[in-house]
Amino acid sequence: MWSQAQGELAPANAVLRVYLLGPPRADWAGGTLPLSRRQARALLYRLATRLEPVPREHLCFLFWPDTPECDARRKLTHLLTHLRHALPEPDLLLIADDRVALDAARVWCDVVAFRQGTEEGTAEGLRYAVELYRGAFLAGFSLPGSPEYEGWATQEQRACESLYLRALATLVDERTASGDLDAAIMYAKRYLETDDLAEDIHRRLMELYAATGDRHAALRQFERCIAALERELNVGPLPETREVYEAIMVGQPPRHTPRPKLTALPRMDTPMLGRQDAVRHLEEAYRRAFTGPGQVVLISGEAGVGKSRLLHEFASRLSKQTRVLIGSGHPETRSMPYHPIIQALRTLFTETAEMSGGEVKSGSPTRVRPHPVSLTWLAEISRLLPELRSLYPDMPPPLPAQPEEARSRLFDALSIVMRGLSPLVLCLDDLHHADSTTLDWLVHLGRHLGGSRLLVIGTYRSEESDAVRGLRHNLALTGALQELQLEGLDEDAVLKLLRRLAGTIPGDEAFARRLRRITGGNPFFVLETIRSLMQTGRIREALADADNLALPETVVQAVDNRLRRLSPVARQVLQAAAILGDTFGLDPVRLIAGRPELETMDSLDELVAQRLLEESRGAPEASPYCFHHELVRRVVYASLAPMRRQLLHRRAGRALEQLEPTAATVLAHHFEAGGELRKALQYHALAARQAADMFAWNETEEHQTRILALLDRLDPDRTSPDSLAQRGQVLADRAHLRYVSGRLDERDADLEALAALAEASGDSNLRLLATLHRTRYLNLAGRYVEAISQARATLQHIAPVPVPAPEPAKSMLCQILVEVGFAHYLLGQPRQGLAALESALAIAGEKAGPEIRGPIAHNLGYIFLHMGDYAQALAYQEEAEACHRAAGDYNGVAWALLDIGLLHLKLGHFAEAQRHLSDSLALAQRIGARPAEAYARTYTAYWELYQGFYAIAAEHLREGVPMHLEMHQAHGAAAAEIGLGLALYHLGSNAEARRVLQSAVQRARAVSHQRRLAEALIALGLVILEDGQTRSAHGLVAEAIDIARESECREHLAAGFAILARAERLADNLVGALACAREAIRLAGEGALPVCQMWGETEAGLTLLAQGEAAAALQHTERAVALVHLAHEAWIGSEEVYRAHARVLRALGRPKEAHEHARRAKTIIAAKA
Known part of the structure; x- marks a missing residue:
């Protein structure tokens, strides 16, 4: 039996008594338990709240949410030790199986007893619970620095207050029915001490005062009611309250209106009828996807045909055997990038304590184990889910990159996570409402389903198929797409549904046929029509005269008929909900409707019972309610007068500013619809930045367009x-x-x-x-x-x-x-x-700052590269790299590293070149910088070319050309083609080399890249000269020399004269050949260009040998041999230098030395092969 005596509220056998309702305290042996450490008290209060085991990881997160788990566990161990020592009996604290609890047999807590009293439901139990309630949960106690603990305490406080108010309201009714009006008045007054905005309690108190003959107190209570509503909500009293007031004023006994007893209509969770084929289709897709490769199934059909029902039913079946993630699009979130994906992932990375086996039903997040995906990729996803940083404190920040590259990297990260979690079923409802970035990512995922056990199921409305046309087309190209179209129910299914809801009644077969014809078998239309008839009691009348059935012209009218039967407050709450959108929570709808919390809760219960709203399963705690069907929301929204609609949108904006200040897209929408254009402008700008940060280009553009339209109105x-x-x-x-x-x-x-x-x-x-x-x-x-x-x-x-x-x-x-x-x-x-x-x-x-100096230095490096001053160019590129790093521009760093690598190549520093090119390639791949990656790959192939590894270089450069073209980099494609042409030339594939180099010439000429054009002309001239076409080669090289001279491109000018010397020598113009060779030597010497100088010296030696001046020739070929270790193998192979020197030595009668150099040439050729 419950005892109401204050001295007996706690059982005598309890060793430790913990009071948490009101200012908290713990009593032991007739006195207060001394606990000096605030954290120890907080832990005791947390464990006492339910007297059930709590997982250690939940306590770690509650007290130290931003601390790595290993550190948090160590701190918890110390805290538990401290609490155990402070307790009167250490074994009151129980620790087993990684869970912590207080001994429920020897510890009593007022909150536990309070809940038991309210759950008992008897008048005696409720009175006991009300006596226990000394004030708000943990009143006056806080734990600074532990936001999760503070959030838990706030949720418990609200829950206890709600139970307390419900108990008081029930006791008011119970005492009134028993004739104990004084006790009823006492309970009503206690209610209003906690919630003075409860208009129905004000009204009851007015009625109770009038019933006891205290007319003056009743009228004063009406005044208090008006004052509270005006002060807090800026609204007037309801008609029912004013009716009570007017009855008291004229001396009539007020007519008490009892709280409506809500009779729930038949539930919709009837078995799926007529969908056997569709289910089989999905089961087959599931089998195929889980044996590989992955599959995408898109379910289409008109609104209300049952797409979402099929999706969720199928997902529910699979959830027991595999991981299922669910997200959906909504009209209000169409401009919110990745919204369905974020929604799906949030269920993966955030679990409630209840789900993890704890006892708290507050929805507080608990740590989840790292998934089989590297933290580098999870860091990219933290752009969408910032809370991942709390779950994984060791996670590195996402790497900065240019927007296009970062978007590609984020796409890769999402796909890698999804594939890494396979076997997985990803369900995405209402894709016609999804943002374009989500649709783009789905295409990306579809291209990478090979080898993954991943099934993606999406739904969209047939009438809005334009929204997903691109998605369907691109997925079809991947070969992973299957389409499933849902039609309306047939007559047999409609009849089964009718009998399920209304029972078997004569004439129901004709009625089912008529209903099928009018509704097209749309399950929602069928259900709403049946439900409307059942509510009005006209179901038998309709069945008796099926041919002349007076059905609503549209389902909108059927919905509107049901709306008229709602209570005034419920209708206000429903209107506020319609403003918010398809899903919403208690706090925003309460603030918009301007009703007290308990009144709003009662209205939501009424709306749920009437099947106009649903409590969403698995929805985030902030949005536990949703419309039963979007059509309901549309009908309610359309019924609002323009001025009232604007007012409610304005209220929504102000409410959400407090509750969800970062929800910029939603805030922009409400303030714009509410006529507060400056506010709308502010939030559209923020939403555009947020979308751009997530590389959601279409959504960014939508907000930019709205900004321009608002600026036109404002200025x-x-x-x-x-x-x-x-x-x-x-x-x-x-x-x-x-x-x-x-x-x-x-x-x-x-x-x-x-x-x-x-x-x-x-x-x-x-x-x-x-x-x-x-x-x-x-x-x-x-x-x-x-x-x-x-x-x-x-x-x-x-x-x-x-x-x-x-x-x-x-x-x-x-x-x-x-x-x-x-x-x-x-x-x-x-x-x-x-x-x-x-x-x-x-x-x-x-x-x-570095963000300004970096690009300047980078381009100065290009200028000096062009002019052949590689040392100066290297200094500028190193400065650019440092600036890019300081500015956080990692895309710039990747480009600077590859340019530094190229310059080291030009200077003959092959080890340094390889290191920088390797670093550039790794960074570009890490940040998803595809253009930089393409160049890094090309210059890495140049490193192979410069080393004389022609076959490997050719293979890699072949791959590089299409990679550059894919990203519209004509400069890069020309560079890859020039390198490929030279590699093929050295491999003896002159015909292919000519074709490739002719393409490079055309490409460089088309984009007016003078340095590349001169380089391509020289390379093409080299190939044509090898084919014996001296005149043609001469013309190409002469053009290259003119371009190089006019543009001050020293390397290509020197190289041009070197090849011109060869052409003149082969044409027996030895005087001209020697002049060209000497000019090449002079230019190369002035510019520190060892390969061009080596080439010029070789040509000078061969020309003098042809003139019969072997001794003079020797001086040149010796200098050429001395330069071999500084030069690269792209223009002229070092074996050519050794062969030329061997010829001169042989002419001078030094066969042994000649043989040695000829052997070196053969060794080099063999090594290259």
Whole structure:
């Protein structure tokens, strides 16, 4: 029996009594247990709350969520030791099987007894529970530095308060029914002391006062009710409350309206009817996927046909035998990148304590074991799920990269995680509402399903198939796609459903036929129609006259008929829910509806009982409710008057600002619909940044477009400086996204709009911004002359440029000049490029940050590479690498490393070259920088070419050409083709070498890359000369020399004269040959170009030998041999040098030495082979 005597609230046999309702304390032996350490008290309170075993990992997370698990466990051990020593009897603390508990037989806790009293449900048990409630759970106690503990305590506090209020409400009813009005008044007043916004309790108290004859107290209570509602919610009382007030005013006894007793309608969880074939199809797909390779099944059908039901039923069956992840798209989250994937992954990485065997049902996350995926890939996914950083404290940060490369890397990370978790079933509902980035990723995943035991099941509406057209097309190309279309139920299935809900009634077969014809067998339409008829009691009438059935014209009308029968508060709550979207939680809907918590809970219970809402299984705690069908939400939303709809959206925005301040997409939507345009602008900008951080280009662009539309409304005359700056930046950013997606006409439209805005406003910063982007895109299109012209025209208007320039113009000026310098470099105009880059350095100033100095130094490195000053170029590229690292630009680091590697190659530092190229390739692969990876692979193949490993180099360079072309890198493709042509030439495959090099010439000429063009012409001339076509070779090399001389490309100028010397020698023009060889030697000597100098010396020696001057020839071939160890094997093989020297020695009568050098030549040839 429950005892109400205060002295007997705790049993006498309890050694330790813990009071947690109100200010917490622990009593032992008639006094308070001294526990000086706050953490020890917190642990005791946590263990006493349920008196059930708690997993150690849950306690670790509760107290030290950001500490590595091993450290947290060590701290917990110390804390448990401290608590054990502080307890009156150490064995009160039980530790077994990695779980911790207090001895429930000897410890009593008021919260445990309180819950037992409320669960008992009897009046005696409820009175006992109410007596135990001395105040809020852990009132006045906190644990700073442990946010998870604070969150748990808050949830327990809410749960206990809710039970307490429910108990009081029940006791008010019970005492009133028993005629004990004074006790009922006492319980009602205690209720309002905790929740003075409970309008139904105010109303009951008014009725109770009136029933006892205290009219004055009843009217005062009405005034208190009005004041509380106005003060807290800015709303007036309900009609029912005003009716009670008016009855008391005229002296009539108020008519008590009892709380509605909710009668739940028949549940929808009837067996799936008419879907046997569909289930078999899915089972077969499951078998195929789990024997490999993976499969994708897309289920289509009209709204309400049962796609989601089929998906969830099938997933539920499989969940007992394999891992299943579930996510879904919603209209409100279409602009939220990766939303369905995040939803699915969140169920994987975050488990509730209840799921892990604990006793807390608060949804607090517990650690999960690392999955069979490296932390490097999980770090990429932490961009989408920041909470992973708490679960894996040792996780490295995601690697920075250019947006396009980082997006590719994130796609890879998601795919690797999914494949690593196989066998896995990934279920994605309502893909027609999914964001475009999710759809793009699904295509990516579909291309990598080979060897994985992974089944992806998705659903979409047939009427919205355009939204997934690209997905279906691209998945079909992979061969992994299967399509399954659901049709309406047949007559037999409709009849079975009818009999399941209404029983067997005469005439039901004709009714089922009629219902099938009208609804098309759509399960939702069928169910809603039957349910509407059952609610109104007209089911037998309808069955009796099936042919003349007065069915609603549409299901919308059927839903609306049901809405009219809701209580006023429930309707308000449903309207607030419709504003929020398909899924929502208690707090936001309560704040929008402006109703107290308990009233809102009662309304939600009513809506769930009426099958208008559902409590979502497995949904996050923040969104436990969802609409039974989206059509219900649409009907409710459409019924709102425009002004009320706007007001509710405004309330939603303000509520979610407090509850979910980072949900920028949702906040932007509500504030825009609510008419608060400045707020909407702020959150669209934040949402665009969030989407860009996740490389979700389409969603980013959607927000950018909304920003521009809002700016048109807020600043139609375009006079606000802030609005102008924001408009200009958004246009520039959107132009870039359109460029990335290949929509060049739309990109140009944005650039033209930006230029027009700059012109009309006269704003110099906008003019710089417009010029920067126009110049950049002209460069990317290979229109270098136009790029330079565009930049110069703008810079003339700004001149004279102050040195150093003020912000914010400095950065844009420097970037424009870098683009100008790069254009000049590609056009073979190094002096002009150098001048532009030096101007950029002057504007940047000595204190310029690495993000400005890095690109300048990088392009200076290119200029000096072009001019053949490899030492200076190396110094600049090393400076660029350091700047890129300091700025966190790892894509820039990858490019700098490969350029450093190339320069070491040119200088003959093969070990250093290999190290830098290897580092560049590894970094590019790690960050998903595909363009840099392609160049790193190409230059690594050049390292093989320069070493004389021609066959290996040729194999790798063949692979490099399509890789460059895939990324539209014509420069890179030309470089790979030049290397491939030289490798084939050395391998004796002259015909193929000629074809490849002719392609390289055309490609370099098309993009006006002068250095590459000269290089390709020389290589092609070398091949044609080997074929005996001296005149043709002479013409090609002469053009190369002209290009190299005009563009100051020293290496190619020296190489050009070396091959021209060979051509003249083979044509018996020995005077001309010797002059060309000496010019090659001079140029190479001045520029520290050992391979060209070696080549020139070899040609000079052979020419003098042909003239009969063997002694003079010897001096040249000896110098050539001395340079072999510094030179590479790309242009001229070192075996040619040794053979030439052997010929000269033989002519001088030194056969032994000649034989030795000829042997060296053969050894080199054998090694290369």
